[in-house]
Amino acid sequence: MTVREVAEGLGLRVFAAEAASLDRPVLGGYCGDLLSCAMAGARSGQVWVTLQAHRNVVAVATLTDVACVIITEGAQPDPETVQTAERENVALLGSDRGSFAVVAGLIRLGVPA
Amino acid sequence: MSSSPGSVDTRSLLQDSDLTKAQELVYELVVRQVMTTPVVSVQPDQTMHELGEKLRAAGIAGAPVVEQGELIGIVSMNDLINALERGSRDDPVRQWMTIDILTVREDDSVIEAVKAFASRPVGRIPVVSAQGSLVGIVTGGDITRGLVRALDLDHRSDEVSHYRASHIFQDISSHDTSLTLRYTVSPRDFSHSGEASAKVKRALQRLGGRPEAVRRVAVACYEAEMNLVIHTDAGGEVLVEVRPDRVSITTTDAGPGISDIESALEAGFSTAPDWIRDLGFGAGMGLENIRRCSDEFSLRSEVGSGTKLVAVVYLGQGNRLGRAPRS
Numbered sequence: 001m002t003v004r005e006v007a008e009g010l011g012l013r014v015f016a017a018e019a020a021s022l023d024r025p026v027l028g029g030y031c032g033d034l035l036s037c038a039m040a041g042a043r044s045g046q047v048w049v050t051l052q053a054h055r056n057v058v059a060v061a062t063l064t065d066v067a068c069v070i071i072t073e074g075a076q077p078d079p080e081t082v083q084t085a086e087r088e089n090v091a092l093l094g095s096d097r098g099s100f101a102v103v104a105g106l107i108r109l110g111v112p113a
Numbered sequence: 114m115s116s117s118p119g120s121v122d123t124r125s126l127l128q129d130s131d132l133t134k135a136q137e138l139v140y141e142l143v144v145r146q147v148m149t150t151p152v153v154s155v156q157p158d159q160t161m162h163e164l165g166e167k168l169r170a171a172g173i174a175g176a177p178v179v180e181q182g183e184l185i186g187i188v189s190m191n192d193l194i195n196a197l198e199r200g201s202r203d204d205p206v207r208q209w210m211t212i213d214i215l216t217v218r219e220d221d222s223v224i225e226a227v228k229a230f231a232s233r234p235v236g237r238i239p240v241v242s243a244q245g246s247l248v249g250i251v252t253g254g255d256i257t258r259g260l261v262r263a264l265d266l267d268h269r270s271d272e273v274s275h276y277r278a279s280h281i282f283q284d285i286s287s288h289d290t291s292l293t294l295r296y297t298v299s300p301r302d303f304s305h306s307g308e309a310s311a312k313v314k315r316a317l318q319r320l321g322g323r324p325e326a327v328r329r330v331a332v333a334c335y336e337a338e339m340n341l342v343i344h345t346d347a348g349g350e351v352l353v354e355v356r357p358d359r360v361s362i363t364t365t366d367a368g369p370g371i372s373d374i375e376s377a378l379e380a381g382f383s384t385a386p387d388w389i390r391d392l393g394f395g396a397g398m399g400l401e402n403i404r405r406c407s408d409e410f411s412l413r414s415e416v417g418s419g420t421k422l423v424a425v426v427y428l429g430q431g432n433r434l435g436r437a438p439r440s
Contacts, residue, residue: 001150023262025146036398039332040405044324052393059307063314063331080304088311110150
């Protein structure tokens with residue numbers, strides 16, 4: 001399961017993604033909105049599901065080396081955040097649905113819990 | 114069972130010396146990263162004819178046989194052809210399947226799958242979890258595709274290794290060589306926050322740090338940096354001292370200082386105002402995360418004069434910076 005397959009499977013918006021980052025395999029997931037908890041809990045190669053949309057999400061995503069971030073509840077990252085994500089090669093995706101529904105979708109797609 | 118062209122390709126990985134990068138990746142990747150999932154499986158009581166339909170519909174040449182959630186065999190297009198030749202299309206799969214099956218575990222290195230393919234002329238190998246349940250299937254083609262994908266991704270990390278600076282620890286000799294990185298952090302500047310940690314992370318990668326150690330330093334450094342952004346009156350300084358065997362992170366600021374260090378160190382204790390929490394900070398896990406990631410930790414603070422935090426991460430045996438790059 002790659003980031004691209006996740007994005008297509010759940011019909012996600014793609015805010016930022018380099019071709020290489022879309023082909024990264026997704027090895028699992030982390031869900032949460034507190035950055036320190038994500039720092040502690042998210043692992044390399046996982047998808048991170050959060051309703052946070054500001055720039056520090058990109059910082060945390062870079063440092064934890066998650067495969068992609070899915071921003072939920074229709075939250076919109078500002079242009080600077082998208083730029084940072086592009087520069088840092090972080091795949092930034094979005095959904096209008098809530099985190100719970102997005103996680104349920106990920107499980108259905110076969111992303112290991 | 115049949116032998117696919119894919120299995121020949123993977124076998125050559127064990128011999129061909131030109132494929133050094135692919136060989137390296139074969140050890141680094143785990144089976145989970147290359148396997149196909151979900152698996153198309155058949156039940157032992159289905160007929161060979163039904164098997165044929167299923168294989169054709171899925172466009173595959175073989176499938177594991179599963180009974181009540183348990184993997185009991187594997188059956189291939191070859192078995193089907195043999196059955197059809199004998200006019201046994203209504204035989205149950207059970208009669209034609211291979212019982213003596215090879216499996217690999219999902220957390221095995223891909224090299225284990227390559228070895229398994231080399232040991233027997235099989236086209237596909239079922240992948241099982243640590244508990245033994247079927248979680249995927251891997252073919253020679255899956256491995257090749259997984260390697261191509263990983264080589265593509267490596268493009269990115271190659272850029273980092275291209276600029277590897279690890280030789281400075283080899284070239285420069287002293288009784289105690291260290292590299293000092295110093296960053297100034299402004300208070301409340303959330304648009305640049307996290308940048309110092311990102312730079313430290315990149316520096317350590319260029320110095321040849323292993324991912325797990327780099328991650329621990331990056332997490333500790335990020336939390337310490339964010340504390341300066343969130344809590345200080347005038348910001349502060351992040352000073353990172355890199356030695357071949359350890360990295361020390363020191364942050365200093367000029368106030369306001371922590372009035373109750375004991376409580377501050379408790380996981381979940383937070384003094385962050387609501388607007389900071391709205392940004393996702395203030396979980397009260399910052400100092401706890403730093404402590405968890407570091408091997409030495411100290412925090413000194415005086416109200417009115419400031420705070421000094423020191424966190425040291427040991428890079429561990431066999432993980433010294435400045436070792437010759439792997440050949």
